[in-house]
Amino acid sequence: MSKSITIVMPDDMHLHLRHSDMLDFVLRDTVKQFARAIIMPNLSVPIINTKLAVAYRDSILNSLGKIRGDLRCFEPLMTLYLTDTTTTDEILMAKESGVVFAVKLYPNSATTNSHAGVVDLFKNCSKVLDTLQRIKMPLLIHAEVSDHRVDIFDRESVYIDKVIIPLREKFPELKIVIEHVSTKEGVDYVYSSPEYTAATITPQHMLYNRNIIFSGGLRPHYYCLPILKSELHREYLVKAATSGDKRFFLGTDSAPHDVKSKENNCGCAGCYSSYNAISLYMKIFEDVGCISNLEKFASFHGADFYNLPRNKQTLTIYRNENIVPDKISFKNLNIVPLAYGETLQWSI
Template structure:
């Protein structure tokens, strides 16, 4: 199987030593990725975008990889947005406190609307972590009304529902022309039962939390059919092992090193191998109007033993740690 210029449309690379550990793992096999801005402090100025991009480029070395940068949502003037537009792929909105490093996020959508209006005028996409602060299994479903409000109030604004987890969100994709979505690897594979149905598995705990079997089925069906408004976004979110295997477990699943291999297996097993290219790259290129660097990744049905951890400084545990998966990357031509 050959994948051309695979893209990860939602990626956490962190910063500092962690960036040094995980950056190359995405840059090796992916042609580009949408980089999340929820650092400490958040990336909410153009100079911070430039500085962070520079650190990413230093960390990935010679790998052919385009980091599509984002700004952390706050109130922006028209002048700030005009200056930022050539250097970013969009602006990421986090409800305050909804997930890791989101304390500086938005507390009320109506207060955010003047900036959103300016974004619409300039054609800057809005990327949203769509959860309320309600009961954990209902947070995404409750947020769908906000998506409806934004889609109708700002009909020319391109809105990406990040890491959708419910059948209701899949249905919403077809209701509004300006709504799009990303979905993660883990949400195509697991339910809440895998996280907490037996012994708690902290390395599968993420936000939004995995949902019900019927939600997973709807997400998987849309991905396998390469729904034209759905893109792969790993939300690969590395945390040191000691911050996952502890009280107050950090939210995030680390999938960067195994995402393409597992997707190849998943699509092939379901008789949809021909749709993986659209899901992993073509849809995103069309939706965002990007042309990523050329890269050909050849995958083969050969067992791959997933390491127990990645990195020496603060080891990170990947999904399927210590297990053998069915597909391997045979070669990368860039």
């Protein structure tokens, strides 16, 4: 058995970093494994314009400056939070900035900090969508309806039918990423779509099905949105990610929350996977005998879709049995990492 594998340094194409002490905390885990990351804009004060995106990027770079020298080579790729009032001028300004690489669509009230999200995409955002199509800037979609009459396990498939299919018909060359795809229907849609469609896949949606949330009691640290689905959907996601198909690439959706925000009567959605993301993906790819495709999924496909140069540096992953800690701490913050208490066979 191989004792190590070296791949081109991966990119995380869907990452939450937060701000203040949480930013300092979680950025250290990210830069150990990723050269770049698409940074999500849904802070408590959402990143709705270029000025805010530049300021957030500056805060990330400032935090990065606190990390020791050999871990400071990291580029944050910023995004804008799409609202019903976003203008085409703002999109063009974002493109010209050189630091904003995509626009994120959150349906209103669909997930964490989505209160400013879009209420009516086609009525309010058509001009912006046309501009995105023209300048080839990707639209990143949290693909779930926020209608609480729709079963939580069906919200992705319903969104694809009601929004993404009509969106693609109206804007055939718009670059679309279905973020954290979580269903067979989502995978099948990407397979059937033109070259302008892609999807990110998280470790939690490939490692676990929905049973883990209720195994031995309610387990809030496995609660995320989109929620984990049935075993059928999990298997489809693994098959897509490990296939070598260029339309699927790594996006952890790592979403840190302090234990107090997870373990209460209305816990936040999100799994923290930045602590051990590559080790988790290695487990997934090794379990199905497709380690040879990990580099494509983690390092090539995302960069190619975003028209970014592939990274020059490399990452070596070692076969080294290790137990994921139950909790990691920094100052007054405590986070439970994904797969806590489990034994993994790989580490960086």
